[in-house]
């Protein structure tokens with residue numbers, strides 16, 4: 051995995067882990083019975099010929115071991131932690147459903163991703179994408195013109211097949227605000243047309259927004275909760291400004 | 302004061318104190334920290350999901366019971382014997398009565414004897430499983446072995462004492478030491494799960510529940 055140059059800093063590591071250590075995370079890290087019942091519930095474990103190192107509690111233990119050293123870890127340990135938390139868990143929470151205590155390994159991994167961020171260890175593409183949210187309000191760095199143009203284009207295409215079908219933009223007080231993954235306007239605009247078709251035929255009172263329309267939140271994947279809050283707020287702001295009743299997100 | 306009296310008196314008080322006090326502190330710390338750092342718990346509080354989550358795991362009606370019936374059965378037998386035997390043992394009841402003049406129902410000596418063997422047997426199952434199953438071995442630390450030993454030791458020594466194998470007085474002293482040791486380590490180790498189980502199940506049950514997803 052490509053990554054930003056590391057800025058290894060034990061004090062920051064310790065400070066970040068103290069900050070991020072919530073009551074639940076602490077409880078989970080301490081209480082795991084090491085019973086192994088979560089092993090064969092993880093797709094990484096199953097897809098890697100039942101490699102014990104892919105079992106959820108092992109990954110959580112790796113995080114705990116790193117935190118216990120209070121930041122006094124070496125580069126190799128940090129690198130191996132980085133590989134585990136980015137490369138060996140999709141934070142799907144399936145293991146949680148099978149753990150007798152309901153230990154949320156995904157939250158532990160997310161926290162450790164945040165620890166890696168504090169050391170400048172983030173996959174390079176993810177850094178770029180997070181910057182895009184701040185600069186353009188969406189992960190693909192689409193400008194507002196591009197976005198509106200794509201919607202207009204889809205509307206025209208659709209009207210050939212379904213006369214009267216429209217894509218309402220910034221309609222106040224609609225029942226539903228439909229948000230999409232920014233990859234759709236960028237690479238698969240037809241996906242938007244499919245949804246419009248459904249809304250049109252169902253007679254839904256809906257709208258799309260000229261801003262705050264990207265419902266992905268890749269900052270969350272980086273355990274970068276401050277940025278993640280900013281990204282979620284974009285959609286929330288749009289919904290509040292348009293006074294819609296609900297927000298629907300793309301599949 | 303001889304060793305027996307010491308273990309029967311002040312040290313027993315001390316170990317009950319550490320056990321109860323330790324758990325109260327743990328709970329208090331959880332509440333205090335969570336109010337600041339785990340706000341979703343309170344924001345999405347739901348008695349319904351809290352109880353459903355606990356009930357489905359305190360009786361084995363869940364995905365893991367179906368997927369791993371053997372570990373589930375052994376685990377339940379282990380824990381039932383672990384909790385019921387010491388609380389309802391006639392000999393323990395006599396001690397409570399001597400000290401406080403309180404008494405409650407007790408197991409017949411024969412049943413208690415069998416339950417002790419079941420607890421030890423299930424413990425050995427977990428020991429062997431820990432040593433041979435790669436996915437359990439990989440997460441096993443020295444503490445796991447020590448805690449399993451600390452949990453089983455009161456049962457082994459209790460069994461030996463009841464049957465008067467070896468020197469009764471020595472075995473009984475060991476039994477008391479191990480029993481008190483187990484109480485003392487509970488708040489500071491993974492054995493705290495006897496209480497945190499409920500907390501963890503509750504918060505996870507509500508976290509899944511707020512998305513209408515059962516956590517069992």
Ligand code: HEM
Nearest residue numbers: 083085150151359372376380427448449452492494495498
């Ligand atoms: C003081 C009381 C308790 C003690 C001393 C105790 C002790 C233990 C020990 C030693 C293990 C680890 C077994 C191994 O090495 O694999 C264990 C596992 C476990 N305990 Fe407890 N336990 C207690 C109470 C409870 C309670 C009240 C619950 C839940 C209602 C519980 C749920 C579990 C579960 C789910 C596991 C892991 C699953 C398994 O391996 O069966 N325990 N306990």
Ligand code: SF4
Nearest residue numbers: 092139140142143145
């Ligand atoms: S949350 Fe992570 S560890 Fe747990 S099952 Fe999903 S991928 Fe595996």
Ligand code: SF4
Nearest residue numbers: 082083085086088149
């Ligand atoms: S099932 Fe839960 S308690 Fe058991 S090893 Fe996995 S995370 Fe730990």
